[in-house]
Amino acid sequence: MGQVLETGIAMGSLYSxxxxxxxxIFRTTNVVNFAQGAMAMMSTYIAFAFLTSLHWPVWAxxxxxxxxxxxxxxxxxxxxxxxxSRPSAPIASLIITLGLYSVLEGVATIIWGANPxxxxxxxxxxxxxxxHLVVSTNDAxxxxxxxxxxxxxxxxxxxxxxxxxxxxxxQDASTAQLMGISLAKISSSTWAxxxxxxxxxxxxxxxITYLQPTMMDTALLLAFSxxxxxxxxxLPGTLLGGxxxxxxxxxxxxxxxNQLQNTVVFALIIVVLYLRPQGLLGRHDIKKV
Amino acid sequence: MLKLENVFVAYGHIQAxxxxxxxxxxxxxxxxxxANGAGKSTVLRAVSGxxxxxxxxxxxKEERLTRLRPxxxxxxxxxxxxxxxxxxxxxxxxxxxxxxxYARRDKASLRRDRDWILGxxxxxxxxxxxxxxxxxxxxxxxxxxGRALMGAPQVLLLDEPSLGVSPRIAHLIAQVIGQIRSHGTxxxxxxxxxxxxxxxxxxxxxxxxxxIRLQGTAEELRHNKEVEASYLG
Amino acid sequence: xxxxxxxxxxxxxxxxxxxxxPLKFGTSYSQYTLxxxxxxxxxxxxxxxxxxxxxQVSIGQSAFMGxxxxxxxILTINDHWSFWLALPVAAxxxxxxxxxxxxxxxxxxxxYFSVLTLGxxxxxxxxxxxxxxxxxxxxxxxxxxxxxxxxxxxxxxSFYYVALAILVILLWVAHNWISGNVGRSLVxxxxxxxxxxxxxISVAQVKALALGISAFYAAAAGVLLxxxxxxxxxxxxxxxxxFTFLAMVxxxxxxxxxxxxxxxxxxxxxxxLTANLQALQQVIIGAVMIVVMKFLPDGLWSLGRxxxxxxxxxxxxxxxxxx
Numbered sequence: 001m002g003q004v005l006e007t008g009i010a011m012g013s014l015y016s017x018x019x020x021x022x023x024x025i026f027r028t029t030n031v032v033n034f035a036q037g038a039m040a041m042m043s044t045y046i047a048f049a050f051l052t053s054l055h056w057p058v059w060a061x062x063x064x065x066x067x068x069x070x071x072x073x074x075x076x077x078x079x080x081x082x083x084x085s086r087p088s089a090p091i092a093s094l095i096i097t098l099g100l101y102s103v104l105e106g107v108a109t110i111i112w113g114a115n116p117x118x119x120x121x122x123x124x125x126x127x128x129x130x131x132h133l134v135v136s137t138n139d140a141x142x143x144x145x146x147x148x149x150x151x152x153x154x155x156x157x158x159x160x161x162x163x164x165x166x167x168x169x170x171q172d173a174s175t176a177q178l179m180g181i182s183l184a185k186i187s188s189s190t191w192a193x194x195x196x197x198x199x200x201x202x203x204x205x206x207x208i209t210y211l212q213p214t215m216m217d218t219a220l221l222l223a224f225s226x227x228x229x230x231x232x233x234x235l236p237g238t239l240l241g242g243x244x245x246x247x248x249x250x251x252x253x254x255x256x257x258n259q260l261q262n263t264v265v266f267a268l269i270i271v272v273l274y275l276r277p278q279g280l281l282g283r284h285d286i287k288k289v
Numbered sequence: 290m291l292k293l294e295n296v297f298v299a300y301g302h303i304q305a306x307x308x309x310x311x312x313x314x315x316x317x318x319x320x321x322x323x324a325n326g327a328g329k330s331t332v333l334r335a336v337s338g339x340x341x342x343x344x345x346x347x348x349x350k351e352e353r354l355t356r357l358r359p360x361x362x363x364x365x366x367x368x369x370x371x372x373x374x375x376x377x378x379x380x381x382x383x384x385x386x387x388x389x390x391y392a393r394r395d396k397a398s399l400r401r402d403r404d405w406i407l408g409x410x411x412x413x414x415x416x417x418x419x420x421x422x423x424x425x426x427x428x429x430x431x432x433x434x435g436r437a438l439m440g441a442p443q444v445l446l447l448d449e450p451s452l453g454v455s456p457r458i459a460h461l462i463a464q465v466i467g468q469i470r471s472h473g474t475x476x477x478x479x480x481x482x483x484x485x486x487x488x489x490x491x492x493x494x495x496x497x498x499x500x501i502r503l504q505g506t507a508e509e510l511r512h513n514k515e516v517e518a519s520y521l522g
Numbered sequence: 523x524x525x526x527x528x529x530x531x532x533x534x535x536x537x538x539x540x541x542x543x544p545l546k547f548g549t550s551y552s553q554y555t556l557x558x559x560x561x562x563x564x565x566x567x568x569x570x571x572x573x574x575x576x577x578q579v580s581i582g583q584s585a586f587m588g589x590x591x592x593x594x595x596i597l598t599i600n601d602h603w604s605f606w607l608a609l610p611v612a613a614x615x616x617x618x619x620x621x622x623x624x625x626x627x628x629x630x631x632x633x634y635f636s637v638l639t640l641g642x643x644x645x646x647x648x649x650x651x652x653x654x655x656x657x658x659x660x661x662x663x664x665x666x667x668x669x670x671x672x673x674x675x676x677x678x679x680s681f682y683y684v685a686l687a688i689l690v691i692l693l694w695v696a697h698n699w700i701s702g703n704v705g706r707s708l709v710x711x712x713x714x715x716x717x718x719x720x721x722x723i724s725v726a727q728v729k730a731l732a733l734g735i736s737a738f739y740a741a742a743a744g745v746l747l748x749x750x751x752x753x754x755x756x757x758x759x760x761x762x763x764x765f766t767f768l769a770m771v772x773x774x775x776x777x778x779x780x781x782x783x784x785x786x787x788x789x790x791x792x793x794x795l796t797a798n799l800q801a802l803q804q805v806i807i808g809a810v811m812i813v814v815m816k817f818l819p820d821g822l823w824s825l826g827r828x829x830x831x832x833x834x835x836x837x838x839x840x841x842x843x844x845x
Binding site: 165176177180182 | 337338339359360363364368371375378379380384388389391436440
């Protein structure tokens with residue numbers, strides 16, 4: 001049981017990171033990024049390419065992956081997202097991110113093939129154990145990195161200029177402009193940041209999913225449900241939502257069936273939408289249609 | 290000096306502003322009066338770049354504002370304090386003020402302005418750490434003005450500051466507008482309440498269905514019956 | 523909103539041509555493709571109502587299609603129902619299901635709708651595999667041939683007429699919905715939710731209804747597909763199918779029935795060309811979605827309409843008067 005929880009929390013942390021990136025992007029630019037997982041997958045393949053084709057050292061390849069994910073996020077925002085205030089703009093952007101998801105998976109399959117490959121470098125071994133409870137090195141690193149990133153993210157939003165601008169833009173973009181905030185800059189930065197959070201999540205999921213074009217499909221769905229649990233706006237709620245989803249997945253996998261995760265997640269989304277549409281920690285004044 | 294030359298603005302097929310020319314000299318308060326829907330707010334939105342005019346030019350000193358995006362215009366010192374306050378309700382009072390000074394880098398002058406603003410609105414000083422959403426309507430209006438002042442405006446575009454606030458606060462705001470002018474900032478003031486506006490303005494324009502119907506010094510307009518009439522359409 | 527304004531003669535001509543078509547080009551393979559065009563056309567029209575009219579991007583059409591296919595198949599095998607009864611029951615059942623799950627999401631921003639339907643599309647194949655006792659798991663099921671007054675409809679051509687008849691009936695139903703109260707409420711709810719509410723339209727209910735309608739069409743298409751192929755497996759209804767369906771609607775035009783049909787025909791004809799290159803297909807589908815949304819948000823159909831209008835204006839020598 002303890003082990004099941006540990007695994008769930010480790011996986012859940014990664015879903016939280018994905019979801020935090022998506023919610024950040026959604027709140028600031030009003031676009032829900034269905035390509036979040038596919039973009040993260042691309043970054044891990046880029047790390048893979050640097051490691052195997054160019055024989056870069058691991059640390060350099062990982063830095064390259066992170067840099068590419070930041071760049072990819074900003075690029076996608078610049079090139080594809082509809083910034084107009086047309087009423088159909090959010091739907092157009094949503095469809096474009098769906099299209100991007102399809103394109104990126106297809107391109108990755110054409111370049112690297114559809115078969116799962118082991119990433120050439122992993123964090124092996126056991127970090128800590130007592131009795132039956134084992135914390136692998138990968139899990140320990142997951143916890144540490146998640147903690148650092150979450151604290152960093154909250155500090156960024158709370159205390160930095162750019163974080164403040166993101167929050168202002170999330171609330172009222174047109175007024176934020178009047179304060180001298182460049183919406184273009186802030187929205188590219190938000191996409192870069194959101195994309196990078198996804199990439200970190202993908203890198204730590206590698207030992208479980210292996211490297212393959214569809215590696216992030218399940219994670220995308222689980223991250224979405226985490227975002228739903230957070231009411232698509234509340235960041236602490238999203239974090240908590242990710243952990244809940246991770247633990248739930250782990251429990252169902254062990255005690256029910258490891259091939260019912262999507263079904264359980266779907267049921268969870270339905271239940272949450274019926275019972276707490278504003279999310280776990282959400283206030284009642286959510287934006288409605 | 291801010292100068293509008295024959296400005297036309299349309300939203301889709303609706304012509305909101307039809308050929309307006311006006312000037313806001315440095316160190317002066319200019320009022321734009323008129324009934325609801327006369328196009329007053331649209332004039333401010335055109336100046337701050339939120340809408341682009343179909344025709345005409347807007348100049349500030351040598352700079353043609355019609356080509357620039359809103360953040361650039363704000364950085365030139367033309368700050369728009371929008372109608373309905375639009376304070377960032379999820380942010381604290383303090384954070385709202387910081388956002389107001391977003392385009393400025395000089396810490397010392399920012400601190401000086403902040404102290405000056407909190408002196409103008411002592412009610413805000415007591416509530417720096419509260420969420421702006423928890424403020425009363427009058428306090429939110431003060432915050433909106435304070436936030437705009439944090440941008441160190443050369444020209445302040447002030448839209449309906451007396452709307453939905455108590456007479457006491459409307460009076461306070463009128464006083465503050467006077468202080469802003471003596472601070473060296475020109476003000477383009479949009480108001481439905483012509484009595485308040487004419488009490489602080491040097492010069493005023495009366496708008497009707499997107500055109501200037503009357504103009505003159507505040508003194509002249511105060512005694513002009515047509516000003517009243519223009520509100521009735 | 524755009525109404526269906528076209529001469530009645532054109533429709534009658536189209537139906538006659540559609541009926542005559544197999545007699546001329548009756549190879550079994552092209553006949554099969556024609557059948558698929560009708561089936562996907564049916565699905566696309568339903569999805570068009572959700573996306574174009576209600577502004578709700580459903581990624582769950584593959585699931586509704588699968589639901590309809592499995593329901594009808596199981597009813598005919600296990601309970602020996604007739605195809606003609608199983609078809610409406612499965613379609614209505616899936617439609618109700620779509621409506622019920624659509625209710626909570628419809629109260630919220632569009633993103634919830636997409637997430638929910640994505641979840642459904644991911645869950646259905648998995649659930650079908652798990653429910654082996656009813657669905658036979660990976661191995662799938664074989665429905666019994668539909669019969670028409672005792673004659674089994676075994677050929678692609680005979681099936682074509684079944685599909686055509688159902689398509690015509692359901693297009694007529696869609697037309698009535700769109701041009702009637704449902705369509706007007708949907709457009710009102712999309713364009714100005716507050717005004718719609720003031721008129722007594724429940725925006726959430728109307729949007730949920732749109733998902734119900736689109737689920738109904740997808741399920742009807744699913745039933746036809748199952749009986750045409752004589753085979754259903756969970757693999758037929760994966761999430762990627764939903765992407766193709768969305769692309770069909772987007773390419774054709776999000777708020778026109780003809781656009782949806784054109785989109786469906788286009789993708790069905792092109793699909794075999796890239797059948798061996800699934801990845802390439804994914805790239806094409808995604809790229810098409812992006813390019814159309816970016817440069818032609820009203821789809822190919824609007825292009826046709828615009829050309830027609832320009833030609834007419836040009837003929838009348840009024841082109842210069844238009845801005």
